Amino acid sequence: MAGRIEDYALIGDMQTAALVCRDGTVDWLCLPRFDSHAIFAGLLGTEEHGFWRIGPAHAADAEPPTAARRNYRGDSLILESEWDTPRGTVRVIDFMPPRDGAPQLIRIVEGVSGRVPMRSALRMRFSYGRIVPWVHKHDGRTVAVAGPDSVWFDTAVDTYGKALTTYADFTVAPGDRIAFTISWQASHREPPPLPEPEQSLEATEDFWREWVEHCTYHGPYREAVVRSLITLKALTYAPTGGIVAAPTTSLPEEIGGVRNWDYRYTWLRDAAITLSSLLRTGYREEARAWREWLLRAVAGDPENLQIMYGIAGERELGEAELDWLPGYENSAPVRVGNGAAHQLQLDVYGEVTEALHLAHMTGLARSDYASLLQLKLIRYLEDHWQEPDEGIWEVRGPRRHFVHSKVMAWVAVDRTIKLLESGDADGPLERWRELRDDIHRDVCDKGYDKERNTFTQSYGSKELDASLLLIPQMGFLPPDDKRVIGTIEAIQRELSTPDGFILRYPTSGEDAGVDGLPGDEGAFLACSFWMADDLAMIGRVDEARKLFEKLLALRNDLGLLAEEWDPRLQRQVGNFPQAFSHVPLIDTALRLTASGAYGG
Numbered sequence: 157m158a159g160r161i162e163d164y165a166l167i168g169d170m171q172t173a174a175l176v177c178r179d180g181t182v183d184w185l186c187l188p189r190f191d192s193h194a195i196f197a198g199l200l201g202t203e204e205h206g207f208w209r210i211g212p213a214h215a216a217d218a219e220p221p222t223a224a225r226r227n228y229r230g231d232s233l234i235l236e237s238e239w240d241t242p243r244g245t246v247r248v249i250d251f252m253p254p255r256d257g258a259p260q261l262i263r264i265v266e267g268v269s270g271r272v273p274m275r276s277a278l279r280m281r282f283s284y285g286r287i288v289p290w291v292h293k294h295d296g297r298t299v300a301v302a303g304p305d306s307v308w309f310d311t312a313v314d315t316y317g318k319a320l321t322t323y324a325d326f327t328v329a330p331g332d333r334i335a336f337t338i339s340w341q342a343s344h345r346e347p348p349p350l351p352e353p354e355q356s357l358e359a360t361e362d363f364w365r366e367w368v369e370h371c372t373y374h375g376p377y378r379e380a381v382v383r384s385l386i387t388l389k390a391l392t393y394a395p396t397g398g399i400v401a402a403p404t405t406s407l408p409e410e411i412g413g414v415r416n417w418d419y420r421y422t423w424l425r426d427a428a429i430t431l432s433s434l435l436r437t438g439y440r441e442e443a444r445a446w447r448e449w450l451l452r453a454v455a456g457d458p459e460n461l462q463i464m465y466g467i468a469g470e471r472e473l474g475e476a477e478l479d480w481l482p483g484y485e486n487s488a489p490v491r492v493g494n495g496a497a498h499q500l501q502l503d504v505y506g507e508v509t510e511a512l513h514l515a516h517m518t519g520l521a522r523s524d525y526a527s528l529l530q531l532k533l534i535r536y537l538e539d540h541w542q543e544p545d546e547g548i549w550e551v552r553g554p555r556r557h558f559v560h561s562k563v564m565a566w567v568a569v570d571r572t573i574k575l576l577e578s579g580d581a582d583g584p585l586e587r588w589r590e591l592r593d594d595i596h597r598d599v600c601d602k603g604y605d606k607e608r609n610t611f612t613q614s615y616g617s618k619e620l621d622a623s624l625l626l627i628p629q630m631g632f633l634p635p636d637d638k639r640v641i642g643t644i645e646a647i648q649r650e651l652s653t654p655d656g657f658i659l660r661y662p663t664s665g666e667d668a669g670v671d672g673l674p675g676d677e678g679a680f681l682a683c684s685f686w687m688a689d690d691l692a693m694i695g696r697v698d699e700a701r702k703l704f705e706k707l708l709a710l711r712n713d714l715g716l717l718a719e720e721w722d723p724r725l726q727r728q729v730g731n732f733p734q735a736f737s738h739v740p741l742i743d744t745a746l747r748l749t750a751s752g753a754y755g756g
Contacts, residue, residue: 158183158199158484161407162712162728165226165235166387167261169252170394173403174261175199175732176235176250179220180211187307187340188259190393190400190467191420195307197285200406200490201481205285210248210263210336212241213273213325223248228714231382232364233390234357235714244270246328253356254363255394258308258339258348262356265336267328276315276324276336280307284478284492288320294347298322306343310351311336372438375749380708383715384738385437388430391735396452397445398422398467399430402719402731408487409677409720409730416487418494419731421473423464424450424504425548426736428511433742435518447515450508451525459536461508463501463550464494473497499546500555503623505533506564506571510630513571516580527581534572534588541565541595547614548623549660557615559603560623566595567630596632600639609642613661620650621661622683625690635693644690651683653723656703658683678720678729681707685740692744692751700751704744717741 164175164183172192175184183199185208186192198207212221223237235250245268252261265274282289282302289300289307298309309315313326313334328334335353367389373381391400405418427446435443453469454461462471475495483490512526547558569592576585602615613621624643628635635641651659657679684707691700710728711717717737719730 157202160727161484161718161730161732162716164712164716164732165228165237165250165714166390166403166716166733167233167235167250167252168390168403169255169259170390170392171255172252172259173390174250174252175404176237178222178226178237179209180223180237180239180248181207181209181220182250182261183207184404185261186403186420187305190403193283193305194285195280195282195305197281197481199404200478200484201285203279204281205481206279206281208261208263208276208278208280208338210265210274210276212239212246213275226713228383228386229361230365231368231386232361233386234360234364238268239272241270241272244268244272244330246272246274249357251357251360253360258341260337260339260351260356262351262353263336264353264357265326265328265332265334267330267332269330271327271329273325273327276311276322276326278309278322278338279320284481284490286478286480291317291320291322297347297350299347301343304343306341308339308341308348309337310339370438373436373746375745377704377708377745377748380711380715381437381742381745384741385434385439387716387733387738388434388735389439389442391733392442392445393422393467396468397442397447397449398453398465398469399427399446399735400467401426401464401736402734404731405492406487406490407484407718407729407731410487411485411722411725411729412487413677414487414489415677416483416489416491417496417731418475418492419734420467421464421494421497422449422453422467424461425463425501425507426739428504428507429739429743430735431511432514433739435514435520436746437742440518440520443515444520447512447520447523447526450511451523451529454529459532461504461533461536462497463499463504464497471497496546496550496552499550500543501547501550502537502541502543502545502561503548503558503564505537506567506630509533509568509571513574516575516578522580527575530572530575531581531583534569534583537565537568538588538591542598549621556613556617557602558621558623559599559611559614560621560626562595562599562603563627563630563632566592566599566632569595570631599632604639608646609639610646611639611643619662620647622647622651622658622680622686623660625658625683625686628693629686629689635690640690641694644687644694647687653679655723656706657681657721657723658687678722680720681710681717681734681737682740684721685737685744688744689740689747692747697748697751700744701748704748707741707744 196206226237289302337351402419406416409415475493544555718728718732
């Protein structure tokens with residue numbers, strides 16, 4: 157049985173990632189890319205769907221023991237888990253070396269004290285747990301083959317097969333270090349080279365140490381900021397610069413519910429705000445790589461901007477359901493692909509333009525094509541900003557005139573006007589100034605409820621939406637505007653959970669069908685960070701700091717956050733770890749530092 161979402165650790169090589177539970181089980185791993193089929197899909201089903209556990213030996217009818225302690229080795233993505241047993245203490249070191257050839261997952265078992273009996277149990281199931289591979293020996297190595305894929309298993313200890321599982325039973329004493337490695341290779345190619353676990357461990361530690369040294373942030377909450385930056389780096393697909401929203405699919409927004417989506421793709425919105433955080437903390441190379449990814453992905457068809465693409469810029473992300481997987485804690489269906497890819501979400505034009513504007517303002521080398529793309533996006537918005545859309549939350553109900561979408565259309569025009577005013581591009585400046593004014597007036601006339609002194613989710617609606625918290629952050633209105641303050645206070649009253657976190661929008665009431673889905677969801681963590689930002693902007697700094705520190709306390713013991721927090725079950729829900737949670741964590745830390753709220 158899979159652990160709680162917060163029981164998992166992330167390891168990865170910036171091309172894919174694995175989730176490791178507290179009991180030493182790898183329950184999720186897709187090879188060779190984030191969006192490839194999983195060879196371990198136990199996270200979304202049972203052990204029959206693939207897993208790899210290394211830990212102290214235990215009785216067959218007993219639950220595997222959980223580690224007494226675990227941590228990342230310094231500022232790295234190297235996981236260290238320790239078990240205290242009646243016979244001694246043992247440590248398992250898990251990591252994936254930055255790729256230079258075949259992708260590898262390496263696990264090193266180290267004796268700390270006493271003599272501890274250990275077991276490795278490896279059950280590979282290809283195609284998300286559906287296919288049992290052909291496992292056999294080849295020149296003394298164990299290899300599992302199914303169709304185009306092969307996975308090679310290397311270790312110095314003896315192994316044996318039983319019940320379609322590969323086992324190794326061994327004992328470690330102080331100073332012993334026994335390595336286990338799996339390596340992926342296309343099945344038609346020659347075997348991958350024999351692994352060198354100790355050299356790979358040293359190289360992986362060096363990589364992360366050198367990468368973190370580029371961080372320019374040295375203020376309060378630095379540990380949380382650096383861990384979030386490492387997580388964002390781990391979610392970046394190194395060959396292209398694309399950034400996945402999360403390395404998982406179908407971890408539910410409501411336990412037992414149907415709000416289960418595939419997040420192993422690059423959302424323009426998520427990637428754009430990630431670029432903002434990277435630029436402001438010193439990571440210009442990652443920002444440059446993302447901009448190049450964007451220009452390639454959009455090339456040739458900017459008028460039909462998708463809200464998301466594959467990690468190499470793929471456009472077709474067809475959605476399907478895997479009916480042989482019961483889902484995480486029976487949260488079905490399990491989905492791969494994402495049918496929202498072709499939705500109309502006007503806000504992404506604003507997020508992309510804001511990211512390009514920030515890159516330009518922070519001195520990232522000018523790109524003529526980036527400026528050309530920006531101008532083409534605004535020409536599209538000129539003709540389409542008045543249309544209803546699916547909005548930031550990708551509703552699967554009817555299109556509406558979402559206020560946040562209109563605000564972000566204003567942002568797109570505003571930032572492009574700034575580009576023209578700088579002299580770095582040419583365009584119809586006066587016409588677009590009029591367009592900016594028209595959008596602003598339209599939002600204030602149709603998206604604002606004068607009686608309640610708050611902006612609303614959509615034109616004509618009485619409901620609220622946490623995306624309205626971005627109005628002052630985007631510069632649409634100043635923080636001290638009474639309409640901004642009224643909106644912040646209304647969201648606090650109507651969208652707060654009992655513990656003070658923020659829901660995206662109501663899932664019951666007048667507009668309960670806005671997203672076209674049954675069921676409920678947890679508090680959306682990004683929205684709660686936005687609330688902390690807004691509170692700081694309107695001068696309620698102590699309140700902002702307290703909310704921020706409550707949010708930090710929701711992180712698991714390794715500093716990781718999923719998409720949402722279930723206030724009823726008091727646990728993390730949604731895909732994990734989630735870029736859209738870690739980016740606003742960084743942003744709020746920077747804002748609180750600038751405001752002088754130095755607690756923590």
